Amino acid sequence: xxxxxxxxxxxxxxxxxxxxxxxxxxxxxxxxxxxxxxxxxxxxxxxxxxxxxxxxxxxxxxxxxxxxxxxxxxxxxxxxxxxxxxxxxxxxxxxxxxxxxxxxxxxxxxxxxxxxxxxxxxxxxxxxxxxxxxxxxxxxxxxxxxxxxxxxxxxxxxxxxxxxxxxxxxxxxxxxxxxxxxxxxxxxxxxxxxxxxxxxxxxxxxxxxxxxxxxxxxxxxxxxxxxxxxxxxxxxxxxxxxxxxxxxxxxxxxxxxxxxxxxx
Amino acid sequence: xxxxxxxxxxxxxxxxxxxxxxxxxxxxxxxxxxxxxxxxxxxxxxxxxxxxxxxxxxxxxxxxxxxxxxxxxxxxxxxxxxxxxxxxxxxxxxxxxxxxxxxxxxxxxxxxxxxxxxxxxxxxxxxxxxxxxxxxxxxxxxxxx
Amino acid sequence: xxxxxxxxxxxxxxxxxxxxxxxxxxxxxxxxxxxxxxxxxxxxxxxxxxxxxxxxxxxxxxxxxxxxxxxxxxxxxxxxxxxxxxxxxxxxxxxxxxxxxxxxxxxxxxxxxxxxxxxxxxxxxxxxxxxxxxxxxxxxxxxxxxxxxxxxxxxxxxxxxxxxxxxxxxxxxxxxxxxxxxxxxxxxxxxxxxxxxxxxxxxxxxxxxxxxxxxxxxxxxxxxxxxxxxxxxxxxxxxxxxxxxxxxxxxxxxxxxxxxxxxxxxxxxxxxxxxxxxxxxxxxxxxxxxxxxxxxxxxxxxxxxxxxxxxxxxxxxxxxxxxxxxxxxxxxxxxxxxxxxxxxx
Numbered sequence: 073x074x075x076x077x078x079x080x081x082x083x084x085x086x087x088x089x090x091x092x093x094x095x096x097x098x099x100x101x102x103x104x105x106x107x108x109x110x111x112x113x114x115x116x117x118x119x120x121x122x123x124x125x126x127x128x129x130x131x132x133x134x135x136x137x138x139x140x141x142x143x144x145x146x147x148x149x150x151x152x153x154x155x156x157x158x159x160x161x162x163x164x165x166x167x168x169x170x171x172x173x174x175x176x177x178x179x180x181x182x183x184x185x186x187x188x189x190x191x192x193x194x195x196x197x198x199x200x201x202x203x204x205x206x207x208x209x210x211x212x213x214x215x216x217x218x219x220x221x222x223x224x225x226x227x228x229x230x231x232x233x234x235x236x237x238x239x240x241x242x243x244x245x246x247x248x249x250x251x252x253x254x255x256x257x258x259x260x261x262x263x264x265x266x267x268x269x270x271x272x273x274x275x276x277x278x279x280x281x282x283x284x285x286x287x288x289x290x291x292x293x294x295x296x297x298x299x300x301x302x303x304x305x306x307x308x309x310x311x312x313x314x315x316x317x318x319x320x321x322x323x324x325x326x327x328x329x330x331x332x333x334x335x336x
Numbered sequence: 337x338x339x340x341x342x343x344x345x346x347x348x349x350x351x352x353x354x355x356x357x358x359x360x361x362x363x364x365x366x367x368x369x370x371x372x373x374x375x376x377x378x379x380x381x382x383x384x385x386x387x388x389x390x391x392x393x394x395x396x397x398x399x400x401x402x403x404x405x406x407x408x409x410x411x412x413x414x415x416x417x418x419x420x421x422x423x424x425x426x427x428x429x430x431x432x433x434x435x436x437x438x439x440x441x442x443x444x445x446x447x448x449x450x451x452x453x454x455x456x457x458x459x460x461x462x463x464x465x466x467x468x469x470x471x472x473x474x475x476x477x478x479x480x481x
Numbered sequence: 482x483x484x485x486x487x488x489x490x491x492x493x494x495x496x497x498x499x500x501x502x503x504x505x506x507x508x509x510x511x512x513x514x515x516x517x518x519x520x521x522x523x524x525x526x527x528x529x530x531x532x533x534x535x536x537x538x539x540x541x542x543x544x545x546x547x548x549x550x551x552x553x554x555x556x557x558x559x560x561x562x563x564x565x566x567x568x569x570x571x572x573x574x575x576x577x578x579x580x581x582x583x584x585x586x587x588x589x590x591x592x593x594x595x596x597x598x599x600x601x602x603x604x605x606x607x608x609x610x611x612x613x614x615x616x617x618x619x620x621x622x623x624x625x626x627x628x629x630x631x632x633x634x635x636x637x638x639x640x641x642x643x644x645x646x647x648x649x650x651x652x653x654x655x656x657x658x659x660x661x662x663x664x665x666x667x668x669x670x671x672x673x674x675x676x677x678x679x680x681x682x683x684x685x686x687x688x689x690x691x692x693x694x695x696x697x698x699x700x701x702x703x704x705x706x707x708x709x710x711x712x713x714x715x716x717x718x719x720x721x722x723x724x725x726x727x728x729x730x731x732x733x734x735x736x737x738x739x740x741x742x743x744x745x746x747x748x749x750x751x752x753x754x755x756x757x758x759x760x761x762x763x764x765x766x767x768x769x770x771x772x773x774x775x776x777x778x779x780x781x782x783x784x785x786x787x788x789x790x791x792x793x794x795x796x797x798x799x800x801x802x803x804x805x806x807x808x809x810x811x812x813x814x815x816x817x818x819x820x821x822x823x824x825x826x
Binding site for chain 1: 505508509516521522524540557560586587591604666667671675771
């Protein structure tokens with residue numbers, strides 16, 4: 073008589089034919105798991121080698137400037153200067169930390185300071201997340217550096233994306249584009265200076281600190297344009313290794329998509 | 337499963353069958369194109385004499401080109417940075433014969449082309465040094481025949 | 482039959498099932514992390530966690546959604562169905578890791594409440610490719626949470642069966658939200674064609690499975706009499722019913738299961754009180770009709786579960802004339818004792 077096999081979950085013994093078919097199914101599932109894991113991991117876009125030194129505290133010594141955005145200007149070699157943008161903790165700008173510092177030291181504008189923090193760097197740009205501005209002592213001296221020069225380079229029209237530099241140059245992988253957009257909005261809204269980035273066909277990028285047309289900080293007005301391809305117009309300036317773009321928010325144009333694939 | 341549930345399943349799956357492919361296809365064909373901006377604003381030295389010697393360090397994403405009027409008149413070191421260096425600052429120095437930091441050549445930032453005037457013929461090597469963290473990023477010695 | 486507030490009624494098969502779930506989860510994570518760290522090492526731990534848990538949750542959801550129709554198409558898949566709810570809860574936990582880390586990474590430590598940020602950081606609700614995809618994922622997670630939280634039989638008994646089933650059918654809404662979340666989010670930026678193709682294949686497989694199972698059932702449903710009909714209806718010849726098994730008879734799109742056992746015939750409503758399993762596809766074990774899905778039991782002569790259990794299904798009058806089986810389509814109250822029809826030898 074044909075064996076009438078029936079599976080009951082709470083009976084320990086599984087009928088043999090059912091057991092065999094089950095084993096086969098399990099092996100198929102293993103294959104499916106492997107294929108899924110390989111496809112979703114191997115074909116991810118390449119991550120950039122941006123760095124956020126979360127566990128290492130460094131000290132930067134240079135001249136503090138609050139315009140266009142709080143930064144420390146350091147001299148790498150004679151006549152070779154670099155501007156390190158300052159940031160706060162989490163998704164915040166450095167304003168609170170600078171307030172803490174100035175409550176102890178009075179104004180630090182134009183003075184030489186030594187600030188401790190965590191370095192963030194990628195592709196020629198360096199930033200510092202200020203560490204514990206209430207605890208770490210910050211020194212203040214007269215500045216050794218000559219006056220900084222900001223060169224005017226005329227009006228330009230340029231296409232690219234508005235990103236937040238803490239994530240982009242730091243630990244967010246990726247720190248740009250649609251999937252990062254919410255975080256960038258949060259960061260810029262919290263006071264982190266917005267940065268404009270472009271990409272040439274060779275894959276090289278340029279970076280521009282963004283201000284309004286008068287050169288003042290801009291945060292909330294730019295939020296709706298963050299993380300998307302845009303065309304902007306404004307006055308271009310150069311400060312050492314950074315560009316500054318003084319743009320008119322009303323002239324920002326969202327570039328609508330077509331069928332090309334977004335890549336970086 | 338009774339008849340009412342079977343009907344509900346049918347409705348759900350008809351809706352899924354119609355709506356999801358529309359979303360999937362429209363989402364993939366409507367991806368915003370990342371703009372390519374070919375105007376660059378960083379000043380690159382326009383002078384580009386003849387290529388005398390090439391020396392690459394592709395593992396670190398660097399190409400070194402010595403340029404000049406002729407083999408005995410090397411006047412420029414062209415450095416092409418292909419991928420970003422992983423350091424807080426990248427200052428280029430000549431490398432002395434005792435493998436130490438020599439004369440300052442220039443600073444590098446983003447990926448791209450850098451052209452530095454060179455006085456030294458047959459440069460022994462170069463050093464990329466991070467002045468912020470005070471450590472050596474890359475050391476490269478050149479082979480001259 | 483776990484109404485008595487026990488978290489899980491463990492048995493060997495459930496333990497084996499759960500071990501396999503754990504094994505597959507570990508295999509996936511090991512492969513994903515390993516391949517990413519080797520071929521794309523500039524990743525961060527947060528990104529790795531978010532992506533591995535998100536993609537694993539999607540894979541698990543595809544497997545879970547396949548089990549139902551597979552079990553209808555071929556009985557050999559019933560063991561997968563038995564402990565499907567553990568698979569569902571596991572999938573929710575993994576999706577929670579994905580959602581939790583994402584909310585932390587992208588919305589926390591900022592200037593507004595993170596949940597508020599989920600809904601307001603991107604206000605392009607009217608755009609397709611700019612749509613705030615994270616909202617879709619968040620809503621899917623809420624559905625999965627509601628399902629996981631009510632997955633115990635305790636809830637099945639205390640919410641009405643209708644409510645519970647309606648809630649759990651929201652899994653299809655969750656699936657649609659998750660596919661949209663991925664296509665309007667990650668796939669707007671990841672350029673590889675293989676990932677959307679794989680998701681597309683998953684979609685096609687699920688649709689084919691559900692439609693095939695649906696067609697199979699619709700074919701069975703063709704015959705229909707009114708349930709209130711006072712006339713006896715012909716079912717089949719006695720010999721067509723296997724010993725200890727049943728013949729399923731369709732009435733008003735509902736089904737009656739007629740069991741043959743110990744030279745007797747009894748007829749009960751086909752739908753199990755537990756999760757709606759097909760009792761007519763079950764078997765008589767130790768004198769009880771046993772449901773093929775989770776093994777719930779009912780006595781054939783009165784449709785009652787053996788004590789201490791209390792489930793009851795409706796019974797029907799059945800008779801034999803000239804070796805032919807007849808049934809009265811009008812259901813009696815659940816648990817009504819009906820003398821079985823005796824098979825003359």
